[in-house]
Amino acid sequence: MADFINTQSDVRKNVKKQNIEDFLDLIPDINERAVSFQVSDEFTDAAILAAFEKQMTLVVMALKTALETNDIADIRRQAHSLQGMGGAAGMPEISVVGEELSRAAQKGDFARCTALSQRLAAWTASHSNPISVSHSRTEVADVPEIDGYILIVDDEYANRLYLRKLLASQGATIIEAENGDQALELAKKEKPKLALVDVMMPGMSGYEVCEHLKNDSTTQDITIIMVTARTQPEEVEHAFVLGAFDYIRKPFHARELMARVRHALDLKRQSDELRQWQARMTREMDAAGALQRKLLAREPYLGKAVEIRFAHQASMSVGGDVFNAIPLPGERVCFYVADVAGHGVAPAMIATLLKALVEDVAYEKFPEGPAAMCNDIHHRFRHYVTNPECYASLFLAVLSPGGHCASFNCGHPSALLFGAQGQILQPLDDRGGLPIGLPDTDEIHAYNTDDEIHTVLPPDAVISIFSDGLTEAQRKDTTEFCGIKTLSSILSDVLRQTDIYDPANAVFERLKEDGYNLLQDDCTLLVARSLDPVALRLQRSVKPSYENIARLATEIEHLLRTEGWPEESRGATQVLIMEHGANVVDYGQLSADDSIDFRLRLYPNNAQLFFSDRGREWDFAEKLTQTQKLPVDSKRGRGLKIINAISYHTDFVRTDGYNRSCYFISRSYQADSEHQKVDQ
DSSP states (O other), X not given: OTTOEEOTTHHHHHOOOOOGGGGTTTOTTXXXXXXXXXXXXXXXXXXXXXXXXXXXXXXXXXXXXXXHTTOHHHHHHHHHHHHHHHHHTTOHHHHHHHHHHHXXXXXXXXXXXXXXXXXXXXXXXXXXXXXXXXXXXXXOOSOOXXXXXXXXXXXXHHXXXXXXXXXXXTTOEEEEESSHHHHHHHHHHHOOSEEEEESOOSSSOHHHHHHHHHHSTTTTTSEEEEEESOOOHHHHHHHHHTTOSEEEESSOOHHHHHHHHHHHHHHHHHHHHHHHHHHHHHHHHHHHHHHHHHHSOOSOEEOSXXXXXXXXXXXXSSOSEEEEEEEETTTEEEEEEEEESSOSHHHHHHHHHHHHHHHHHHHHHGGGOHHHHHHHHHHHHHHHOOOTTOOEEEEEEEEOTTSEEEEEEESOOOOEEEOTTSOBOOOOOOOXXXXXXOOOOTTSOSSOGGGOEEEEOXXXXXXXXXXXXXXXXXXXXXXXXXXXXXXXXXXXXHHHOTTOSOXXXXXXXXXHHTTEETTSSOEEEEEEEEOOGGGEEEEEEEOSSHHHHHHHHHHHHHHHHHTXXXXXXXXXXXXXXXXXXXXXXXXXXXXXXXXXXXXXXXXXXXXXXXXXXXXXXXXXXXXXXXXXXXXXXXXXXXXXXXXHHHOSEEEEEEETTEEEXXXXXXXXXXXXXXXXXXHO
């Protein structure tokens, strides 16, 4: 800061100027108004003063031209320059002249504009000698350094020079632009932390520069301070609306300007650190969410007596809902939905713990019934989670062959029941106990057998469990809650449509289409269908060989023939069985002692083919995507293409070391030209 001296008094003593009283007849209160433009404790030098003097000459010339053409906009631009430079050059009275000139131009008073301009020209002409200052130097004391990369945008060299010297002396790195286009180019290339942008510039205004910077993803993080002599409230507001951080008035108070720049850079640094932390947290949350989604496998449970499908959407990367279907001995299955209170990382971790507890207890305690299972889950949960504010609702059910369902409700919404055709049935009794984890007396059981709910589901009936995020979802247009009635109605409608293979996700899609916001809370829907044993028409276990697969395919074709299926659809079914079996034989790496299990379920309008094998793990969807990129006449991948052409939906699930594939084929299947081309 050794190049700067305190000249607020010295400059005014040494500057040779005509008496400012020459303006008193035009502006009687010039001295009183000059006080508002006077800057205290300013810092400048001879080079800056010389630049301001040169700028004064240019302004006078520009005013003469503007008055000759009655260009009000240009008159006001030059008046704006006078307002800014007067105080900084130690002549706040010149700022008053600029302010008065701007007011006259705004009113269209060209006579007054001319009088002011002529008087200013005379004053400037008498001011032709270089401005001199004292050669003594006074270093600025107690001014912290400014560490940052700063862009200065101003069409006037004198202003850029002043700002550059002032800020560079404090340690800042400065780049300059004399117009808006140059500013945008430099901002993209150099990525400054801060931009000081003059409002009044020819061509692109400072407001437009601000707007462009904030609307460009590569420059939107640059902090912008608008610089102007105009201080009308609506102009200040406009700058903030466009994204400016601050607004500095000309003439500059050096210490104030440095303080504001330093403050802006400090906040920018903190903001960048916060943004980096948020980005890191987001990455970690996304990674945790991806892991949690793997733990919350949403693939369907395809059992012999029950089929269960799930739909889930977390309100954040990680969620507090957990759910699953757990196979048990004797063709039983335990399924549940739990909802941990709260949102964020802690509830997600508790949810993961709860999932592990439920699944451990399910295997150990299912013979004792759901009340005993929930008691054990509750006590283990309380052992690990001691905070009484951490708890979870839970609905747990065990479904046995024949449709017998025993369930227990721990503070969760009651399950919904539907008939085979989607008709709404009488809901389960609303009884049970408090949520898992709420404090209780250790001497007594939290959940009693008397509160178990027992029911026998009719063939193909559906029991549905959901978290309250669904019923509390609000419509975006009316803020109306979904509620039990709407959810039941949509479920009923979906279940009536026999071509919908995944009712859980179909309900989610319907809710979104109807305008419900499913991101306000974690949302989970479990739909379990107690399969009609009559629909199971064939069950076989065959050794992995082409001959055995061919015999199975022929047997299925004969069965479909007796059921009256058209030739094309039963032929397509036969081809699908052959292609799937061949893939398992060729790539499954099964031993001669292994087998391929098969089930066929027949419905009025479609057939469901289920295969299970202990072959090597593979991803049907990924393999199909790869084969779709191969030429049509390529032999490799033909089997997957054919299967995809025939089945209108495919489920492929890898669980417990088994590949389980489920294909849906329409009774009215007809190959289109593309599929026929594949089959040739």
